Amino acid sequence: MISVRDGQNRILDRVTKIVSPELLPVTDALDRVLAEDVRAPFDVPPSDNSAVDGYAVRNDDVPAHGTRDLTVTADLPAGSVYDGALAAGQAIRIMTGAPMPAGAGTVYPQEIVERQDARVRIPTLDKGANVRGRGEDITSGMTVVEAGVPLRPQEIGLLTSLGLVQVLAHSRPRVALLSTGDEVAEPGTVRKPGQIYDSNRFTLRGSITRCGGEVIDLGIVPDRREALRARLLDAASMAEVVVSSGGVSVGVYDLVKDVLEEIGGIEFWQVAMQPGRPLAMGSIGPAHFFGLPGNPVASMLAFMLFVRPAIHKLAGRRQLFPATFHARADEAMRKKTGRREFKRGVLHYAPEEAAWHVRTTGPQGSGILRSMVVGNCLVILDEERGDVAPGELVEVEPF
């Protein structure tokens, strides 16, 4: 038996070659991983500008007390630049975002002044008020998005605010996916007695896409040696990662092990975890291979623990594991020491205690896929831990 952490480390040690980067239009870069640091080519904002609609005045003209009357000499909409300089006793009507005219240092919001024809009466105010400084958001040369970060809408917006139209991002690792088992039927076809519809391939398709991989779906392979060998070789020839589910336990028809010993380098692991103990890990030619367990919860969980960080690493991501949090257990939970257990939980906020709480979704069998649907998080109970009493803190990973 190896621990979850050891398994993860061994897998990540093997993933040494990151997929190559490509130049992409920013409009296609959502969720891609940035391959180089992006530095700002100029200050943002590029010049001092007004934070409000109002009147720009010289700091010397701001009255220390009482009011002062100034002459409004120009009207400055956003996007235009005043090419003169502001003289003493003058004010310029200015719109939000318009660059500050030379000589002006303070902006009066229009709500606090009195305007009469070409005169404006201003009260006292802090000098420099309502001015956004040049470079106050970003200074030229500073790294605004770092290599290894997946691009969210806000990163893309930030890049385009700097005038960029292309980014260097890693391509999506290709992940070939197949289900094994004579009992597994394709949804949409007629199910023969004794058959179940495939679910693993569909939870895994979504999981692969969500973590940045590109799915190559190779369907269902029957429990026949030659068919499995051919499909796996095929898979390895077209993808960086091959993922299968089922066929890794010790039954007579669990052929993944035998076939992989012939065509690749494979280790079979008993991971000290529940659910999802048996797992095959290795390579077929240059492709990384993951043989996930057949039970639906186990295969999804094994994916989260072992395949997702590998895909993230291949895709050039710096952060390989999701953040976890702590919550109070609503109920007692059985836990065996010596292995890591993962329960499906419902995380909820208790406002009267100002604290996050978690309860399990009920029966935790590794075939009960509904527990993943009803739940909104994993409850992670470490190896050393024994039974959990109500009120104790437990680690949670939101889905």
Ligand code: AMP
């Ligand atoms: P196995 O390890 O192949 O014996 O599979 C373990 C259990 O998982 C069996 O009950 C299988 O029917 C089930 N199973 C295997 N593959 C799938 C799949 N693709 N979708 C849903 N259940 C599966």
Ligand code: MG
């Ligand atoms: Mg099977």
